Amino acid sequence: MLKAHLQGIGMTSQRTRDRLIERLREEGIRSMAVLDAMRNTPRHIFVDEALASRAYEDSSLPIGHGQTISQPYIVARMTEELLQQGPLDRVLEVGTGSGYQAAVLARLVGSLYTVERIRALSDLACQRFRQLGLRNIYVKHRDGGMGLPEQAPFDAIMVTAAPEGIPLALVRQLRLGGTLVLPVGDRKTQALLRVTRTEEGYDKEFLEQVVFVPLLGGLS
Template identity: 45%
Template sequence: MRFRFIVAVWICVSCGPAQTQVADFAAQRERMVKEQIVMRGLVTERVLSALRKVPREEFVPAEYRAESYTDKPLPIGYDQTISQPFIVAFMTEALQPQPTDRVLEVGTGSGYQAAILAELVAEVYSIEIIEPLAKNAEATLQRLGYKNVHVKTGDGYKGWPQHAPFDSIIVTCAPEHVPQPLLDQLKEGGRMIIPVGVKFAQELYLFEKKNGRLQQSAVLPVRFVPMIRSEKEGEK
């Protein structure tokens, strides 16, 4: 009996930490939504539900996993970051995503923003110029079962004309000027959220296309990584 008791204790101890960590991340996720999102005035329930569901820790490098739900951006390699949770929520809510929407994302990064969108819309088309990041994000999204996210390596400035027009466009890196190709690929009635400006001096803008005209409003001062352009010719 004593031997069996020792074995049982060993089994519980060996599996306990992993179970505890999963439960702890779930608790951190819920606390993030309450303290970082809702308390700052974002209350769209569909967006909050997506934030509660998507495991942010799966999109964060191992060395930063313990910080997955902190109120700040985190490095993901190649001088890129995964955005602060509040910014992800703010930009997502600004798009007013609908279940039938097709959304273009410029700057896949870790894939976390794409996963949030995938919970809310029909299809997500995401472009990342840094190939290793694109491949890693695509692998993570596939592993987590997101079949409605399409990732490609390319110059996001050019958009994805083969699948345009889009109901909404979200840009997670900052060009110095608004790319005309993205405006052209926005559907009538669509919305685009994009940071614009030089490094460390940017403004988040919301564009709405109404009756063939663009309405622009500045919504928030922000600090995003700069948009990287491709020098390749004839990129598809």
């Protein structure tokens, strides 16, 4: 029964998933590793059952608690940018949310640490990771703004909510040459950036305009 649920039927079937992958390719995603990871990750288990038929639309969807599951194109784009520097052993994700981005990343990196401030979301994400047999994901319930210094340095860090500026606490948790991919800005204007740690501080590169929920502090 569980296997059938993961495989999906109708609007959640592998055929529907494959059509999404073709759209992502047409939109400019080139990494076959990223496309394969997304093809093999059943997005419909990361949304409410009432929204499962929309899981393979290229759009963000609500997941409760004022949060969303990111648009598949953005998941693919951020993952592709994170992997630009080559194989990654230790990666941090700030903002577990539904767990979908983490599930995609976990298929492509050695170890993935992910932090989430909302307990209900982190608990549900853990259940989904177990369903998928993903054993290289380590979930922490905590305020993600300060990262996970006790596990640093990381080869790369991804932030899935938008701070108003580049968090230096996260930059400092990268190894030299490591990459931080994140949206930055206010509720009206946000830019997706790739930040690389250097000996002098960091370099940043603009990728594209985006819309994310804001990065909030505190626990709930």
